[in-house]
Amino acid sequence: MDLFLQQVLNGLTLGGIYSLVALGLTLVYGILHVPNFAHGAFYMAGAFVSFHLMNAFGFNYWLAMLGSAAVVAVLATLSERLVFHPLRHASGLHPMVAAIGILLFLEASAQAIWGAEFKRMQTPYTGIIDLAGVTAPVQRLLIIAAAFALMVVLQLFLKKTVMGSTIIAMAQNRDGASLVGIDANKVAMLTFAISGALAAVAATLYAPINLVYPAMGNLVITKAFVIIILGGMGSVPGAIVGGLIIGFAESFGAFYLSTDYKDIIAFVLLVVILSIRPQGIFTKAAR
Amino acid sequence: MLKLLSLIEGKVGWSLLLLAGLVFPFVAKNDYQLTVMSTAYIFAIATVGLNLITGYTGQFNLALSGFMAVGAYTVGILTVDHQWPFWWAFALSGVTAAVLGFFVGIVSLRLKGHFFSIFTMCVGYIMFLLIEKWESLTHGPVGIIGIPAPPGVAGIAFDTPRTLYYLVFAFLVVGVWLMHRIVRSLLGRTFMAIRNSEELAESLGINLMRNKVLAFMLSVFYAGVAGGLYAGFVRFLGPDIAAVDHTFDMTMYMLVGGVGTLLGPLLGALSVPWLTQSLQFLQAYRFVVFGPILVLLVIFLPHGIVGTYVGWKARRASKLAVSASTGAVSARAGVPATEGAVHG
Numbered sequence: 001m002d003l004f005l006q007q008v009l010n011g012l013t014l015g016g017i018y019s020l021v022a023l024g025l026t027l028v029y030g031i032l033h034v035p036n037f038a039h040g041a042f043y044m045a046g047a048f049v050s051f052h053l054m055n056a057f058g059f060n061y062w063l064a065m066l067g068s069a070a071v072v073a074v075l076a077t078l079s080e081r082l083v084f085h086p087l088r089h090a091s092g093l094h095p096m097v098a099a100i101g102i103l104l105f106l107e108a109s110a111q112a113i114w115g116a117e118f119k120r121m122q123t124p125y126t127g128i129i130d131l132a133g134v135t136a137p138v139q140r141l142l143i144i145a146a147a148f149a150l151m152v153v154l155q156l157f158l159k160k161t162v163m164g165s166t167i168i169a170m171a172q173n174r175d176g177a178s179l180v181g182i183d184a185n186k187v188a189m190l191t192f193a194i195s196g197a198l199a200a201v202a203a204t205l206y207a208p209i210n211l212v213y214p215a216m217g218n219l220v221i222t223k224a225f226v227i228i229i230l231g232g233m234g235s236v237p238g239a240i241v242g243g244l245i246i247g248f249a250e251s252f253g254a255f256y257l258s259t260d261y262k263d264i265i266a267f268v269l270l271v272v273i274l275s276i277r278p279q280g281i282f283t284k285a286a287r
Numbered sequence: 288m289l290k291l292l293s294l295i296e297g298k299v300g301w302s303l304l305l306l307a308g309l310v311f312p313f314v315a316k317n318d319y320q321l322t323v324m325s326t327a328y329i330f331a332i333a334t335v336g337l338n339l340i341t342g343y344t345g346q347f348n349l350a351l352s353g354f355m356a357v358g359a360y361t362v363g364i365l366t367v368d369h370q371w372p373f374w375w376a377f378a379l380s381g382v383t384a385a386v387l388g389f390f391v392g393i394v395s396l397r398l399k400g401h402f403f404s405i406f407t408m409c410v411g412y413i414m415f416l417l418i419e420k421w422e423s424l425t426h427g428p429v430g431i432i433g434i435p436a437p438p439g440v441a442g443i444a445f446d447t448p449r450t451l452y453y454l455v456f457a458f459l460v461v462g463v464w465l466m467h468r469i470v471r472s473l474l475g476r477t478f479m480a481i482r483n484s485e486e487l488a489e490s491l492g493i494n495l496m497r498n499k500v501l502a503f504m505l506s507v508f509y510a511g512v513a514g515g516l517y518a519g520f521v522r523f524l525g526p527d528i529a530a531v532d533h534t535f536d537m538t539m540y541m542l543v544g545g546v547g548t549l550l551g552p553l554l555g556a557l558s559v560p561w562l563t564q565s566l567q568f569l570q571a572y573r574f575v576v577f578g579p580i581l582v583l584l585v586i587f588l589p590h591g592i593v594g595t596y597v598g599w600k601a602r603r604a605s606k607l608a609v610s611a612s613t614g615a616v617s618a619r620a621g622v623p624a625t626e627g628a629v630h631g
Contacts, residue, residue, distance in 0.1 A: 033401075034401075035401045035404065035405055082582075083582050083586070086586045087585065087586060090585070090589065092345075092347070092400050092401065093341065093345075093347050093546065094585045094589055095585075096347060096401070096404060097538060097542060097581065097585050098581070098582050098585045098586070100535055100538065100581065101577075101578045101579065101580075101581030101582035101585065102578065102582065103578075104535060104574035104577065104578040104581070105574055105575060105578025105579055105582075106578075107574065108572045108573070108574035108575045108578060109572075109575055111572060112572045112575055218531075219412075222408060222409060222412050225405045225408070225409065226409060229402065229405060229406075233401075233402075260420045261416070261420060263412075263416055264412075264413055264416050264417070264420075267409045267410075267412055267413045267416075268413065270406070270409055271394065271406075271409070271410070271413070274394065274397075274398065274406060275394045
């Protein structure tokens with residue numbers, strides 16, 4: 001039973017991180033209808049910026065997280081302005097390739113600046129709490145708390161504020177949103193900024209129990225794509241539920257099936273589900 | 288640049304390219320240059336395959352390097368672990384990729400547009416991770432060492448860089464010629480009809496699924512053969528060959544030259560590696576330069592070099608036609624660049 005609860009804890013940790021990354025991806029897809037392959041590079045950049053702020057400037061953990069969220073938000077907004085905005089009328093292939101271009105550029109830049117070797121990010125929260133027989137590292141509990149708090153904040157922002165509503169309106173109907181006077185450019189920039197900040201926070205939360213390296217975003221982003229396909233592209237609740245499903249599938253799969261193949265589980269799940277239901281599980285309409 | 292391209296167009300141009308390929312070993316300064324060129328040819332074969340599914344049929348397949356790895360590992364495993372003769376194993380490399388491509392195709396091609404690309408990216412990851420983890424079959428991260436060189440055929444031994452170069456070159460020539468036959472045939476037109484509009488193609492009575500799966504299988508067959516050649520040429524295999532980065536590389540080749548043209552991907556695949564070589568000091572960081580180039584290319588030159596040339600020619604032809612007879616506007620004027628590019 002304890003081992004079972006341990007896996008639940010791991011699943012929640014992984015699921016929280018995946019959901020945060022997937023949320024950024026799904027918001028951008030909702031607005032621009034572009035699968036942003038560069039999102040994983042934003043995630044990686046977030047980890048490196050935090051790492052740098054802590055090591056070179058002696059920022060504390062939370063300040064570094066804030067700083068990195070701001071930096072990556074700017075980075076994401078810039079890429080919207082410089083790359084995706086000029087391509088908004090282009091055909092399907094071109095924005096995808098442009099996103100790949102950004103991904104390759106950011107990855108190579110990180111490697112040029114910080115080197116290819118693996119780095120460990122320190123955290124002030126190294127303790128372990130014993131919860132009814134389950135050993136819970138504080139960092140993991142922190143990830144769960146922070147990730148879910150952020151999801152609630154995002155949900156409130158989207159539902160209760162005018163600015164958030166403009167994002168939803170835009171995702172629902174572009175022309176309709178323009179008709180009621182919503183500035184498409186502002187919304188696109190705002191969405192990219194939010195998605196970048198979410199990726200940076202997710203990376204900074206997860207990096208202390210993982211490692212920091214230039215290719216760290218690749219697997220996470222691919223899983224985030226699996227998540228938003230499962231949850232429905234552009235759906236916010238879908239991204240959260242999908243993130244948790246993949247998080248749990250992975251933690252239980254690693255424990256009960258095989259640690260070696262745990263990274264494949266998400267993809268196999270996707271292949272199986274899409275073979276049976278090409279439209280995803282949570283979407284009603286066929287695409 | 289555009290004027291230059293008009294020189295290598297048509298039958299004369301292709302013969303010139305063929306000739307250039309044939310004399311290259313006598314012009315090359317050293318074996319290293321031959322090796323670079325041969326490697327470029329191998330990836331050119333796979334890029335020509337990628338262009339069939341992406342450029343002509345309109346489905347951006349991100350699992351291509353996975354299929355290249357399937358072809359390569361077919362040769363590696365059969366020759367090293369099962370002592371098959373090289374050519375027998377090689378004959379299977381494209382077939383294995385195509386058979387696997389059939390199953391991946393019937394599942395993935397039910398998805399459209401972005402979803403297909405994302406799905407194939409996941410398939411590519413599965414392939415990569417399987418190759419890395421399935422140690423009993425693929426030797427895992429250690430890779431396969433000691434793949435035999437291709438044995439001689441008809442008295443020609445492939446034991447020097449020069450003969451190996453000609454071997455790879457021969458496969459490239461046959462591959463491009465076959466692709467030329469495919470895209471000029473009814474089948475090729477069918478693929479392009481699907482690219483231009485799936486609904487329209489379907490209303491013409493084209494069976495979408497069957498044709499898309501066929502295009503997918505043909506495309507990964509090219510990748511598999513390229514992988515088999517790679518195994519025989521490099522004689523060492525690691526899981527990295529399946530990494531999605533190679534697909535990104537080949538996408539870049541395709542885009543530089545021109546998506547959906549016959550000549551474009553070939554030119555891209557042959558010129559970009561040389562550009563990379565001249566930026567050798569950047570090797571690991573080459574994408575600091577190539578990433579932005581890719582973005583700029585997509586924004587400002589979306590049809591690539593060859594595609595832009597074809598568009599330019601079509602516009603010029605229409606201008607000439609207009610000035611010749613102001614009344615009769617040439618029908619060619621309206622043909623979009625990628626469509627007119629087929630003859631290339």
